[in-house]
Amino acid sequence: MLIGETVRVAFQSIRSNKLRAMLTMLGIIIGVAAVITVVAMGSGAQKAVEDRINALGANLVTINPGQGMTMGASRGSANMYLKDAEALKRDARTLVAVVPEMGRGQQVIFGNKNINTSIVGTTANYATVKNYTITAGRMFTDGDDGSQQRYAVIGADVPKMLDKNGPAMVGQSFTIRGIPFEIIGILSAKGGQGFQNPDEQILIPITTARYRVFGTDQLRSISVIVDPKLPMEVGMVDVERIMRREHKIRPGGNNNFSVRSPKEFLAASAENAQTFSVLLLSIAAVSLLVGGIGIMNIMLVSVTERTKEIGIRKALGATKMTILSQFLIEALVMCITGGLLGIALGIGTSVFVSKQYGSVTIISPLAIVVAFLFSALVGLFFGMWPARRAASMDPIVALRYE
Numbered sequence: 001m002l003i004g005e006t007v008r009v010a011f012q013s014i015r016s017n018k019l020r021a022m023l024t025m026l027g028i029i030i031g032v033a034a035v036i037t038v039v040a041m042g043s044g045a046q047k048a049v050e051d052r053i054n055a056l057g058a059n060l061v062t063i064n065p066g067q068g069m070t071m072g073a074s075r076g077s078a079n080m081y082l083k084d085a086e087a088l089k090r091d092a093r094t095l096v097a098v099v100p101e102m103g104r105g106q107q108v109i110f111g112n113k114n115i116n117t118s119i120v121g122t123t124a125n126y127a128t129v130k131n132y133t134i135t136a137g138r139m140f141t142d143g144d145d146g147s148q149q150r151y152a153v154i155g156a157d158v159p160k161m162l163d164k165n166g167p168a169m170v171g172q173s174f175t176i177r178g179i180p181f182e183i184i185g186i187l188s189a190k191g192g193q194g195f196q197n198p199d200e201q202i203l204i205p206i207t208t209a210r211y212r213v214f215g216t217d218q219l220r221s222i223s224v225i226v227d228p229k230l231p232m233e234v235g236m237v238d239v240e241r242i243m244r245r246e247h248k249i250r251p252g253g254n255n256n257f258s259v260r261s262p263k264e265f266l267a268a269s270a271e272n273a274q275t276f277s278v279l280l281l282s283i284a285a286v287s288l289l290v291g292g293i294g295i296m297n298i299m300l301v302s303v304t305e306r307t308k309e310i311g312i313r314k315a316l317g318a319t320k321m322t323i324l325s326q327f328l329i330e331a332l333v334m335c336i337t338g339g340l341l342g343i344a345l346g347i348g349t350s351v352f353v354s355k356q357y358g359s360v361t362i363i364s365p366l367a368i369v370v371a372f373l374f375s376a377l378v379g380l381f382f383g384m385w386p387a388r389r390a391a392s393m394d395p396i397v398a399l400r401y402e
Contacts, residue, residue: 007329013302014333024298025338027291028378032342032371033349034284039367040350042277044360059226060129061236063243064258065219078247078256082210082217087246088224094235097225099129102209102218108202110174113162118201119176121209127153127187129225130198137170137185145205148212152181156189157199176202179212232261291338292378299331299386307393314395324391331383332376339375343368 014021065080085100092098103120120126124142127134140151152174159166162174166186173180181204190198210217226235236259243257303310310323347363354361 009326011333013306013330017302020298021334024294025291025334025341027287027294028335028338028375029291029342029345031284031288031291032339032375033345034287035281035371035374036343036346036363036367037349037353037361038277038280038284040346040361040363041353041359042274043362043364044354045277046274047362048360059228059232059235061224061226061232061239061259061261063222063224063239064260065221066256066258080219080222080257082206082219084243084246085219085222087242088222088239091242092224092235092238094227094230094238095224096227097125097129099123099126099223100206100219101126101221101223102206102214102216103201103220104214106176106213108174108176110162110164110169110172113164115158115161117158117161119209119213120201120203121206121214122203123206126203129223132190133188134185135188136167137183139185140203140205145207148208149205150179150181150208150212151184151205152176153185153187153203154183155187155197155199155201157197158202159186161200176204177213236261288374288378292335292382295331295334295379296382296386299327299383300389302330303327303386303390306390310390310393311395314393320391323393324387327387327390328380328383331387332379335375335379335383336372339372342375343372346371 063080063084065078082100085098088095089098099122101120101122103118105116106119108115108117108119124140124145126132127139134153135156137153139153140149144151154169156166159169162169169183170186171183173182175181187199187203204213224235224239226232239259240255243259244255247256249255313323346368350361350363353359
């Protein structure tokens with residue numbers, strides 16, 4: 001039998017049992033779709049982490065009170081003050097920038113709108129150190145800070161919270177605790193980070209915050225930039241040395257502050273996401289294997305049902321290779337068709353997740369090729385045994401089969 005006729009007979013057999021063939025392919029379809037979707041979501045998560053790392057700026061280190069952070073509150077709490085930031089500016093040999101931050105949720109009134117959001121008192125170099133750009137207006141200056149100007153630079157999401165157009169807000173005023181502040185700039189968007197969204201915060205000069213809004217010089221954190229020419233670890237050791245001296249911690253005593261690079265947290269998040277992706281890919285692979293077992297089972301049933309047909313073909317001169325090819329092609333066609341449908345479903349699911357939930361998904365051509373080839377290999381592997389069983393039948397026994 002010619003190859004073309006073998007393929008035609010294989011397709012004819014599948015068409016005669018469409019529902020059974022579709023149910024048989026379902027495991028392959030789900031497995032391939034799962035592989036493509038999981039890889040797309042994993043790649044998107046990895047890209048999001050990389051973007052976040054780039055957005056943090058080079059060699060950024062954050063100092064927080066306490067030995068750790070739990071849901072925004074410090075553990076083993078000990079306060080930090082402006083004098084700590086001043087000591088870092090004065091004595092650190094490895095730092096190129098120091099940015100103290102004091103923050104608290106406050107009521108903000110703009111016209112007839114009323115919101116509660118995070119007010120951050122900080123220095124003029126905040127935007128540069130945190131790798132922000134000013135999309136409208138300007139950042140306040142050291143002179144504005146020194147003269148306790150009532151200026152505010154708002155996060156990218158604040159205009160949405162107030163139902164206002166962002167650029168149009170520059171030059172207008174709102175009140176914080178009843179104190180009027182002029183909006184002089186708008187920050188670029190960064191995106192949410194865990195339980196906090198920096199795009200919803202409002203920046204004001206730290207001296208203004210200390211004397212007019214908060215009434216304290218207590219800090220919630222200090223951000224520093226380590227000299228890019230030096231390893232990050234050297235800068236962190238320098239920071240720890242100065243902070244231990246300022247907090248009068250004796251040798252061998254535990255720190256009452258934490259020195260962390262945000263990249264450490266993001267790297268841990270990336271590792272967790274990768275582990276989760278591997279787990280999901282393992283489940284998808286199991287689904288493909290189950291689909292392959294289903295195909296082998298159906299092919300064995302098909303061989304049994306068509307025993308007499310096989311005997312007739314052999315009696316008419318069909319060789320073992322012809323019979324083997326026929327059943328192997330049937331298994332391959334079902335797996336390849338299931339693979340193509342699974343690819344379409346996987347791409348569709350990835351696009352839906354991206355649009356519906358705002359998640360970043362990156363469809364990988366390599367994942368598509370690998371999933372397709374794997375589905376074909378599943379068909380080849382699990383179709384081989386039924387095909388060999390059909391090819392090895394004794395034609396006389398097959399013709400007598402009822």
